[in-house]
Amino acid sequence: MAKDRKIDMVILGLLSHEDMTGYDIKKHIDGAINFFWKGSFGSIYPALSAMENEGQISKYKAEDSGAREKIFYHITDNGTDSLKAWLNEEQAVNDMKYETLLKLYFGGAGDRQMSLHNIEIFESKIRSDLELLKMYKGNLEKDTSNEDHMYFLLTVMFGIETYEAYLKWCGKAKKMLKNG
Structure with a gap:
C-alpha cells in the first residue's frame, strides 16, 4: 500500500458492512475496535474527505434526517478493492505503546x-x-x-x-x- 493511513482501512472495513455517518464511524471505533485501534474525529473527517477525492467512498445526504443534515458514506468498488488489497498484504505493523x-x-x-x-x-x-x-x-x-x-x-x-x-x-x- 503506497500510503500509510490505516484509519482509511478502518473506515473502509466499517463501510464494507453498512453505510455510516462520520459520527457512526467514530462510535464504532470507540466500541469494540477501541481495544486495538484508536481514531479521533480529527483523523476520521480528513480521511473521509481524502478517500472521497480518491474515489474510495462516496457520500450522500439522508432523505429524512430531521433538523440536522446527516451525511452518509458508502464504500465504492475502488474502496472495496483497496480494502481487499490491504487485507492481502503480508506485512503488518503491530506497535505496542503503553x-x-x-x-x-x-x-x-x-x-x-x-x-x-x-x-x-x-x-x-x-x-x-x-x-x-x-x-x-x-x-x-x-x-x-x-x-x-x-x-x-x-x-x-x-x-x-x-x-x-x-x-x-x-x-x-x-x-x-x-x-x-
Whole structure:
C-alpha cells in the first residue's frame, strides 16, 4: 500500500458492512475496535474527505434526517478493492505503546509507591475492559452462523487472553514492588 493511513482501512472495513455517518464511524471505533485501534474525529473527517477525492467512498445526504443534515458514506468498488488489497498484504505493523510501561521503565526516578499506584490504575482499567470483552464474546458466540462474527470473535478472544496475561503480570509486578 503506497500510503500509510490505516484509519482509511478502518473506515473502509466499517463501510464494507453498512453505510455510516462520520459520527457512526467514530462510535464504532470507540466500541469494540477501541481495544486495538484508536481514531479521533480529527483523523476520521480528513480521511473521509481524502478517500472521497480518491474515489474510495462516496457520500450522500439522508432523505429524512430531521433538523440536522446527516451525511452518509458508502464504500465504492475502488474502496472495496483497496480494502481487499490491504487485507492481502503480508506485512503488518503491530506497535505496542503503553504509557504505564514507559512510566515504570523510568520509575527509578520516582518512588515505588508512585509506580505501584500506576500499576494499580492500569490493572483497574484492564479488569474493566476484560469484563466488556467477555460480554462481547458471549454475545458473538450466540450467532456463529454470521461469518463476520467469527472474525470479530477472534479479535475478542485475542483481547481476553492478552488482558488476562496483563492481569497476571500486574500481580507479579505489584508483589515485586511491595517486597523489594
